[in-house]
Amino acid sequence: MQRTQVAIVGAGPSGLLLGQLLAKSGIANVVIEQRSADYVLGRIRAGVLxxxxxxxxxxxxxxxxxxxxxxxxxxxxxxxxxxxxxxDLHGLTGKRVTVYGQTEVTRDLMDARRSAGLSTVYEADEVAVHDFLDGSAPRVSWLKDGQRHELQADFIAGCDGFHGVCRASVPAEKISLHEKVYPFGWLGLLSDTPPVHEELIYVHHERGFALCSQRSTTRSRYYVQCSLDDKVENWSDEAFWHELRLRLPAEVADKLVTGPSLEKSIAPLRSFVAEPLQFGRLFLVGDAGHIVPPTGAKGLNLAASDVGYLWQALEGFYAGRAGEVDHYSQRALARIWKAERFSWSMTTLLHKFPDNGTFGTKMQLAELDYLFSSQAAMTAVAENYVGLPM
Structure with a gap:
């Protein structure tokens, strides 16, 4: 049986970032991932850091x-x-955000892990976690190339996403789940076209929400609100660009450069939190413990702050401050719920809800009008958008 200090399940950005930080602190770790490295890199995700x-x-x-x-x-x-x-994010808070795609973050972390010679297992089948609730020697097992493998560790970090094995392995009576599923999705299109604007544009419109985002000065990511039963196959590139133009202010629509899509997909929206995030020697990190609608640009950022809290806790443990690991869940959840509130509020403010009626729409417009008439209101949004302190 192999042995390490921290077993990390999941080689997405949260698992790889945790592994890199732990290695910098001299804490041995192994990353186990169900998918291939190419599959992990191929996932299209957000990029506001x-x-x-x-x-x-x-x-x-x-x-x-x-x-x-x-x-x-x-x-x-x-x-x-x-x-x-x-x-004015910087003028109101002194902080800014950085647009850099999650795919690129993952690529950088993969390259760094490979260069450091750190152990990563890709394409691991039948991953399972064992003995994490009571014992001091939890294990991760998996099947690869027809052979069964086991890794014993001091701790297991569950960085394996919403559908991963780690949260699913926690007994139901020991975990509370809080969820809101929204009655719409986002149809997203990626294209090698210059962004329509130098900054992100969030759009409230009677036809539904839209977002003009970007990955670089030559690659754009656009979204339009769609129904949950819609299909990507129903949307030609031309139909998407036409719908997006209808939702943009005229001054923006006139500058929109269109082109063939590199990728189109529909993502449902949900708010979700699991409590607590620690179960004996198992910690849930990132999407394994919480999901936010992307309206607030918090998904990757919340995962990163989870990683920061867990890294600090594990550093403390191996420095002789064993009790610090028991505060991970409380510290992480305090920030998570605030980010959940902001993402929920932005989603509620900007989307068209089927049952809101004309009164609900008027309330959204009144709230938006108030927002831009009050520096205090704009400051509150800016503080949350750039990220609350850890």
């Missing part, structure tokens, strides 16, 4: 390409009622 996230990437030593290619954004725009309004 809070300063907390970029600080952790720098601490892990994987910031060179992010600093060279990432796009610092000092503001964010909201469009409604034909208006385009800007929130």
């Amino acid at each position: 809070e300063q907390t996230c970029t600080d952790l990437l720098r601490a892990a030593g994987v910031h060179a390409r992010m600093d060279a290619e990432g796009l610092p954004h000092d503001g964010v725009c909201l469009a409604f009622g034909g208006r385009l309004e800007r929130i």
Whole structure:
């Protein structure tokens, strides 16, 4: 049987970032991933990074390409009622966000782990976690190339996502689940076209929400709200661009550059939190413990702050402060619930809800109008958007 200090289940950005930070602290770790490295890299995800996230990437030593290619954004725009309004993130908070795709973050972390010679197992079948509730020697087992493998560790970090094995292995009576499923999804399109605007634009429109985002100065990511029973096959590129134009203010729509899609997909929206996040020697990290609708740009950033809290806790444990690991769940959840609130509020404010009626729409427009008439209200949004302190 193999032995390590921390077994990390999941080689997405949270698992790889945790592994890199632990290695920097001299804490041995092994990452076990069900999928192939190419599959992990092929997942299209968000790319708005809070300063907390970029600080952790720098601490892990994987910031060179992010600093060279990432796009610092000092503001964010909201469009409604034909208006385009800007929130000055940096002016109101002294902080900014960085646009740098999650795929690129993952690639940087993979490269760093490979260069450091750290152990990663990809394409591990039948991954299971054992003896984490009561014992001091939890195990992870998996099947690869027809052979059964076991890894014994001091701790297991469950970084394996919403559908992963780690949360599913916790007895139902020991965990509480809180969930809200939204009655719509996002149809997203990725294209090698210049962004329509230098900053992100969140759109409230009578036809539904839209978002103009970007990955670089030459690659754009756009979204439109759609029904949950919609199909990607129903949307040609031309139909998508036409619908997006209808939802944008005229001054923005006139600047939209269209082109063939590199990828189109529909993502459902949900808010979800599991409590607690620690079960004996097993910790849930990132999407394994919580999901936010992408409206608040918090998914990857929350995963990174979980990693930061767990890294600090495990550093404390191996430095002789054993009790620090028992505070991980409480510390992480305090920040998670605030980010859940912000993501829920942005989703509620900007989307078209089937049952809201005209009164609900008028309330959304009144709230948006108030937001841009009050520096205090804009500051509150800016503080949450750039990320609350850890």
